[in-house]
Amino acid sequence: MSKHQRTLNNKAIFHTRFFFRKYPALPYIFKWFCISLIIGILVGTASAGFLQSLEWATQFRENHIWMIAFLPIAGFLVGLLYYYFGKDVEAGNNILIENIHEPKAIIPFKMAPFVYLGTIITHLFGGSAGREGTALQMAGAIADQLTKPFKLNQNERKILIISAIAAGFGSVFGTPLAGAVFGLEVFLIGKIRYNAIFPAFISAILADWVTNLWNAKHTHYDIDFIPKLEFLPILYSIVAGIAFGICAATFSKMIHWAGSVFKSKIQYPPLRPVIGGIIVAVAVFSIGTTRYIGLGIPTIVESFEKQLALYDFALKMIFTVITLSAGFKGGEVTPLFFIGATLGSALSLFIPLPFGLLAGMGFVAVFAGATNTPLACMLMGIELFGIESGIYIAIACIVSYLFSGNNSIYTKQKIGEAKNQRFENLHDKSFSDL
Numbered sequence: 001m002s003k004h005q006r007t008l009n010n011k012a013i014f015h016t017r018f019f020f021r022k023y024p025a026l027p028y029i030f031k032w033f034c035i036s037l038i039i040g041i042l043v044g045t046a047s048a049g050f051l052q053s054l055e056w057a058t059q060f061r062e063n064h065i066w067m068i069a070f071l072p073i074a075g076f077l078v079g080l081l082y083y084y085f086g087k088d089v090e091a092g093n094n095i096l097i098e099n100i101h102e103p104k105a106i107i108p109f110k111m112a113p114f115v116y117l118g119t120i121i122t123h124l125f126g127g128s129a130g131r132e133g134t135a136l137q138m139a140g141a142i143a144d145q146l147t148k149p150f151k152l153n154q155n156e157r158k159i160l161i162i163s164a165i166a167a168g169f170g171s172v173f174g175t176p177l178a179g180a181v182f183g184l185e186v187f188l189i190g191k192i193r194y195n196a197i198f199p200a201f202i203s204a205i206l207a208d209w210v211t212n213l214w215n216a217k218h219t220h221y222d223i224d225f226i227p228k229l230e231f232l233p234i235l236y237s238i239v240a241g242i243a244f245g246i247c248a249a250t251f252s253k254m255i256h257w258a259g260s261v262f263k264s265k266i267q268y269p270p271l272r273p274v275i276g277g278i279i280v281a282v283a284v285f286s287i288g289t290t291r292y293i294g295l296g297i298p299t300i301v302e303s304f305e306k307q308l309a310l311y312d313f314a315l316k317m318i319f320t321v322i323t324l325s326a327g328f329k330g331g332e333v334t335p336l337f338f339i340g341a342t343l344g345s346a347l348s349l350f351i352p353l354p355f356g357l358l359a360g361m362g363f364v365a366v367f368a369g370a371t372n373t374p375l376a377c378m379l380m381g382i383e384l385f386g387i388e389s390g391i392y393i394a395i396a397c398i399v400s401y402l403f404s405g406n407n408s409i410y411t412k413q414k415i416g417e418a419k420n421q422r423f424e425n426l427h428d429k430s431f432s433d434l
Contacts, residue, residue, distance in 0.1 A: 032199040035150060035160065039167050039199075040206025043139040047171035047207065048214030050116060050138065054131060055217065057124040058294050065290065068126035071281045075127075075273025078118045079327055083269045086114045089141075092329075093133055094412040096140040100161050100187045101414060103154045111141035118329030126284060127277070128293045128319035129330020131172055136331075139168030139207075159196040162187070163203040170204030171211040174218035178380035179204040182373055186410070189372045190417025219297055221304050221363070223356040226388050236351045237361065237392050240344065241399025244362050247343055248369025248400055251317055251336065252407040258325035269327065276326020280319060292319045296338040303345035303359040313343040332409050333367060340366030357392060360385045365396035369404030372413060 061067055082090050089095065089111035099107065119134040143164035147157050162183045170179020180201040184192045227233045262272045284293060291299055292315045299312065320335040344362025348355035360381060368377035374397040381393030402419055 029198065031150075032159070032163075033202060035146060036163060036199045036202035037206060038146060039139075039143050039160075039163055039203045041210055042142050043164065043167040043203070044171050044207035044210025045214065046112070046138050046142060047135055047168065048211045048216040050119075050131070050134060051172065051211070051216040052214075053116075053120055054123060054295070057120050061124055061126060061294065062290060067124065068281050068284050068290070068293070071125040071127060072274045072277035074121050074125040075277040075326065075328055076270055078121055078329060079270030079273045081114065081118070082327070086110065089114060089137075093136055093331075093410060096136060096161055096165060097187045097410055097412040099140075099144075100158050101412070103157045106147055107141050107144040109141050109145055112138040115329055119331075122323065122328040122330050123294050125277075126290065126293045127280060127323040127328040127330065128296075128316065128335060129323050129328055129332075130295065130320075130334030130336075131331050132169060132333035133331030134329065135168040135172035136165050137168075139164040143167070155195075158193070159199055162193065162196040163199040166200040167203040167207035171207035173380070174208060174211070175380045175383040176201075176204040176208040178376045178383055179208070181379055182371075182376035185373045185376050186371060186413065188414050188416040189408075190415065190419070219301065221301065221360065221384055223304065223354070223360050223385050223389055225354045226357055226392070227353065229391055233353060233392070234395065236353050237395040238399050240347055240351055240353070240358060240361055241365055241396040242403050243347060244340060244343065244365035244396060245369045245400035245403025245405075247313070247339065248336075248366045248404040249407045251321070251332075251339065251366070252370050252404070252409050254317065254321045255325055255332070255409060256411070258321050262325050262327070273327040276322050276328065279322050279326075283319070287315075292316045293323075295334050297334075300338050300341045300363070303341040304356045306345070307348050307355045308342050308345040310346045310349070313339045313346065316342065332370070336367045336370055337363050340364070357389060360389055361392055361396035364393060365400040368397040369400035370407070370409050372401060372404070372408050374398055374401040 089108055092115065095107060115134050115137040119129065119131065122129050140161055143160055144157070147160060152160060165186065166180045166183030169182045170176035173179070183200045183204070184196060262276070266272045266275060280293065284290060296316060302308065316335060316338045320332065324330065324332065340362035341359040343366065344358035344360070345355045347362070348358050351358065364377040364381040368374045377397045378390070378394045381397070382390050385393065
């Protein structure tokens with residue numbers, strides 16, 4: 001190499017180093033954009049396939065109601081699958097949260113097909129469950145396989161899983177901003193990892209975009225009338241938020257209590273969904289409606305259109321608690337949407353606010369209280385219902401979050417910053433420790 005060439009190379013190296021010293025975030029941005037692009041494509045495609053499968057399963061079940069009679073047998077098969085082949089992935093969402101706190105072995109890829117199959121079977125045969133748990137677990141299992149190819153360290157792996165959660169949540173509900181904040185917010189109450197903010201948002205936005213490219217359908221909700229922001233409507237919103245927070249705490253306590261009952265009374269795990277399936281199937285045929293099983297989307301939409309009865313939210317809560325506590329697969333979030341929206345609609349009997357607005361407030365506020373994610377739920381409300389309802393949505397979410405107390409549907413969620421002084425001594429504890 002000539003002296004002139006060496007001089008040119010040295011100048012190039014100097015300018016490169018100077019450029020990266022001036023813009024130190026560029027290597028980080030480039031690296032995580034590439035990783036987020038892969039996450040977005042893979043998770044968005046998986047969510048689209050899952051949503052389309054779920055729509056098929058729901059329609060097929062509704063056209064063949066007799067299939068609900070086979071829910072106990074379906075539950076037994078799902079139980080056998082997890083008992084003999086999936087014990088290491090049975091904890092579901094809590095595995096994702098635990099690996100953000102303390103990264104362990106790579107999440108087995110089998111979590112994705114197992115939870116997909118288990119959830120489709122649950123919905124096909126008439127269990128009451130959601131879809132968020134499945135989307136998050138599929139996303140986490142898929143994304144974590146990138147850890148070794150990209151040679152990620154423990155801190156980077158935490159960011160990877162947060163981004164996967166953001167992508168799964170944002171794509172399955174069509175709310176990428178809420179998905180990103182949910183991924184940042186869900187694992188540690190009161191604190192957010194800002195070093196994950198870029199990949200979380202990019203992953204969620206790209207995954208949602210890819211899901212839409214596959215023409216996967218998302219439900220749209222409309223709030224017809226939003227009152228002017230005045231003292232009384234604000235006061236009524238606070239009262240409603242208290243009711244939503246109590247409802248969220250009740251659901252969280254019930255699902256953990258029922259789960260412990262099934263485990264203590266039935267020692268052989270595959271038999272638990274058999275018993276739960278019998279209870280759900282008998283109840284469905286006894287009351288003569290499928291209103292409280294599956295996702296319940298038609299009833300959620302109905303809650304925005306008219307005032308519903310007070311018992312709708314309670315029955316959905318019971319059906320969901322039995323289904324999930326017994327060991328069927330799915331998620332809690334869409335049932336929480338149902339519970340919150342129908343409760344809000346029914347509260348218009350007592351609270352002088354439009355039932356559509358109360359339904360929208362309950363839709364996100366009960367979810368906020370049960371998962372301790374008020375910021376994500378505020379954004380979700382705005383994305384779903386429009387900015388006009390934003391203040392009322394925010395009031396309901398914050399109040400519900402505060403009044404839901406020290407409860408969560410996720411046992412591995414930790415308290416980073418307590419909600420109030422009463423819980424200050426609970427810092428850095430998970431809900432399984434309390």
